Amino acid sequence: MASLDRCLAEAQRCCFKNSSTVDILEYAGEEKSSWVKCKDLEAYLGTIQDRDGGRSSENNQSPQNHETLAHCHLRLFFISAVIDRNNELHAHVDPAILELLHQKSNLSAKFIIDVFQTEDWTVIPTSFHFSKLGEPPRKALLQYGFWSWGDRATHSFVQVVINPNVTTYYFINFKDDLKRFIETSLKDYQGSTVPPLFLDTSILTHVLNTYRQAIGTQRSILRQIEHHHGGAMVQTQVEELHSLSRTWHAMLKDFTDLKEHTKQLKAFLKRWKPTSYKNSRVTRRDRTSETIEAILQFETDSKFWASWATTYLERTNICINLAHHLENKEIATQARRESIAMFTLAIVTVIFLPSTFVAEWEGHWDKSQICFGRAEGEEADMK
Numbered sequence: 001m002a003s004l005d006r007c008l009a010e011a012q013r014c015c016f017k018n019s020s021t022v023d024i025l026e027y028a029g030e031e032k033s034s035w036v037k038c039k040d041l042e043a044y045l046g047t048i049q050d051r052d053g054g055r056s057s058e059n060n061q062s063p064q065n066h067e068t069l070a071h072c073h074l075r076l077f078f079i080s081a082v083i084d085r086n087n088e089l090h091a092h093v094d095p096a097i098l099e100l101l102h103q104k105s106n107l108s109a110k111f112i113i114d115v116f117q118t119e120d121w122t123v124i125p126t127s128f129h130f131s132k133l134g135e136p137p138r139k140a141l142l143q144y145g146f147w148s149w150g151d152r153a154t155h156s157f158v159q160v161v162i163n164p165n166v167t168t169y170y171f172i173n174f175k176d177d178l179k180r181f182i183e184t185s186l187k188d189y190q191g192s193t194v195p196p197l198f199l200d201t202s203i204l205t206h207v208l209n210t211y212r213q214a215i216g217t218q219r220s221i222l223r224q225i226e227h228h229h230g231g232a233m234v235q236t237q238v239e240e241l242h243s244l245s246r247t248w249h250a251m252l253k254d255f256t257d258l259k260e261h262t263k264q265l266k267a268f269l270k271r272w273k274p275t276s277y278k279n280s281r282v283t284r285r286d287r288t289s290e291t292i293e294a295i296l297q298f299e300t301d302s303k304f305w306a307s308w309a310t311t312y313l314e315r316t317n318i319c320i321n322l323a324h325h326l327e328n329k330e331i332a333t334q335a336r337r338e339s340i341a342m343f344t345l346a347i348v349t350v351i352f353l354p355s356t357f358v359a360e361w362e363g364h365w366d367k368s369q370i371c372f373g374r375a376e377g378e379e380a381d382m383k
Contacts, residue, residue: 004102004109011095011116019082020094025183027074029193033186041097045104048075074167074194076182077101081173090120091155091173106161107170111143115157115172123147123155123257126264130271139163142200142268144261147254148175148207149214160200162272169199181206196272197265201294204258208298211251212305218247219312225319234323241320248313255306262295262302 024036024044038044079098081091093115101107114124123145130140142160147153157172171179185202186194222244225237269288 004113007113007116008095008099011093015092015095019092020097021080022097023078023080023179025076025078025186026072027076027186027194028072029191033183042100042104045100049104072166074169074186076169076171076199077105078174078179079170079172093172101170106139106163106168107159108141108143108161111141111157111159111170114143118145118155118157124157126261128264128268128271140268140272142197144264146203146207146258146261148178149210149251150175153250158200158203160197162196178203178206195290196269196288197291198294200265201291201298204262204295204298207258208301208305211254211309214247214251215305215308215312218244222312222316222319226315234326238320238323241316241323244316245313245320248309248316251309252306252313255302255309258302259299262299265295266292 022038022041024038025033026036027033036044079093079101081093084090084092095112095116098107098112098115102109102112118124124143126142126144128140128142131138140160140162142162143158145155145157147155154173154175156174156178159170161168161170174182182199182202185199189198221240225240269291272288
C-alpha cells in the first residue's frame, strides 16, 4: 500500500485546492443535536481533543468561537467534494482537509489512501478493525463506500471510529438530502444513546430509497418504449433500450455489493458486542438487537427491489430482441421491395426492348435504303 505522504502529494496534483468544506453535527442524546459554527477547523479539532480527553474545564464548555454541545457522544463530519466537469463520476476532495483530520482527529491513513486510490467507477469495500486487547484506548474502525442514485450515480465514503467516550463519523461526498435525512433520523430517535451502527442502517434506508426511485424512473422509460415500439424510431429505441440494460446491470451489481456490505456489518456487530458497553445498564444484546433487526429488514427490502430490477432487465432484453426483429423485418421488406422492382424492370425490358429494337432497326434500314437509292440515281444521271 502506498504511503500517506505520497498519496497526498499525488492528490494535490489532481484535486482542487479548497475544493471541500466541512460541516459538523454534534449529538448529545435526547433529541439534542446541533450544527457547529466552525470558522477554524484546526482550532475546533484542538478543542475537542482536549474535551474528549477529559482535559477541559469543569463545565465542559468549549471556547466562545465554537458553539458545541457539552457531553457530545456522537460527532459527524460532512466533507464535501467537487464533481469533475469532464468526468461526472470523479469527486475531488481537498487532501489538506483529510490530512488535518488525520493529524488532529481519528481519521485513519488507510481510509484516506483508499479514498484517493478508488477508481471513479467503484467504491471501497467494507472493512473493519478492532484495537487489540490491552491497547489503550479501546476503539473500533469501520469504513465502506456506497453508490446512491438520482439524476446521476454518486459514490460516497464513510469511516466510523468508535471510542469509549465518543463515536465519530467521517462522511465524504454526501448529498444535501442525505445529510438532512441523517439529521432527521437523529432528532426522531427516541432514546438517550443511539445504538451501534444506527446511522449506518439509516444510510442504507436512504440509499435503498434512491434505488427504488431510480427503478421507477427507468420503468417509466421502458413502458413508454413498450407501448410505442416499431415505426421509424426503431434505431433510437434500440439505443435507449441498451442504455436501460446497462443501468439495470449496474443496479444489480450494486445490490450484490450491498448484500456483502450487510454481511460485514453483522460481522462487525458480532465482534463488537463482547467488548462494548460492559458497564451499561442495558445488556449488549439489547444494544445491538435493534441494529440487527434494521439490517435484516434492509436485506428483505433490498432483495425485493433487486427482484424487480431483474424483472425489468428481462423485459428490456425482450424489447431489445423485438426491436432487432422489427429492424431486420424492415430490412428484409425493403430488400424484397427492391428485388421486386428489379424483377419488374427486367420483365419490362425483356418484353418491350426487342420490338423497340426491331422497330428502330427497321427505321434505320429504311433510311439507309432511301439514301442508297438516292445515291444510285444521282450516279446514273451523272453517267
